Amino acid sequence: MSITHPFCEYSPHCSLGNICSVNNAHCEPLFVNSLKAAVLAPKNSCIFEFKQKVTSFSVLRKGLVKLYDENRNIRSVVFPGQLLSGGDYSEGYYSYSGVCATEVEYCQLALGRVYDLSQIIPDFTLQILNVFSRTIASKQHWEECLMLPDAKLRLAAFLTMWWQTCSTLPAGNDYVRLPLSKKELAALLGMSLSTLNRAFQLLSDEQQIDLHKKYIRILPGVH
Template sequence: MANASQCVTCEKCCFGRMCKDYLFDNCITLFTQSLQRKKELKKGEYLYHSGDTITHLMALRTGTVKIYDPDGNIVNVKTPGQVIGTEDLHTQTYHYQAIAATDIQLCLLERSRIYDLSQITENFINYVTDILSFEIAEQQKMIAVLVSPDAQAKVREYLKLIAQRYEWYGFPADNISLPVTFKEMAMLLGVSISSLNRALSELKEHGEIVVDKKNIQINSLSPGR
């Protein structure tokens, strides 16, 4: 099952195609100078605070990162393979804050080098566009979860979304470790803890899932993407 210690492969990472072309297959000096690999942060450390200048695109290799609004409410969670911090790229500073929920490892691409790289490397800007477009698609899927008609539907679709995400990034999709607590899951879905517990119980009774603490065995949620 996917957990905090697992590392996404370079092939499956959001930076994968860029690194293949400009790091592994052809060593492009400007790219290697612009990419910081395997930066480590400990649980509880901040990737960035609200108001910090946006300096990098970040790819999460291992661990879990949680995104909070200025009031301290959780608004997103990132798992291995995903890009971090794109929601504020239209400005110069972050409006949210990101915290390592576990020990993590990141790869960072300097934002200031993106234009220069696009001028000297074929297809580079297409890779960046694809990364951002995929992130938008992921956000649209979460919105679709949030507009589900009731708590059970929201929980079912959220579990399916997490399973799909794990599968996309190369992890097992039928036995997942939730990247959030149940309290945080309720907050993300906009339901009460009692509604969440009731929905999980109903899904268990229907044989759709088996719950063991934060580990969810998925029997019939159709996790394939």
């Protein structure tokens, strides 16, 4: 699917993808100039910091982003397709810091241009609302996964969501590096490190995963 903005390819995981494809027919210069498409950020780089002013709608296309609170505790993760909000937009600043767990790719739409774009592009406001709706639905699903009483199921839910949106799936029997350390993954899933290791072992015993130190592969048929 072609889009208006140059140097960008449509991604099924990009919430702004529908907006881009719709505006392909309009070729509005204001839209093109308001969008930074397919921005690349390396692993461990910080996309935004706690209390930083929000100036754009940022949507993650590829990779995984960790959200840290002001005390550097991991609070959540952002999967592809979700807004890189890091808190409530209505507050005007980020309530978390966003750090790339992997190499990531994201798009930014200037917040200050949204009203002007809504005046010249049909259904633009509805398109923006759809971006929020998609993010809310995805986060609700993730929160439901975190509520699972069984540690193994919580770990499996995370691995499934991450694997399904992983942009660098290996060929054949290759492994992929886990996007989080075991310590951070345990904190994210609300369990001790020993419980996490037991959950990994159970999934391995059930032949759902093959784990080798920091590298993993999801066995065929599981995902």
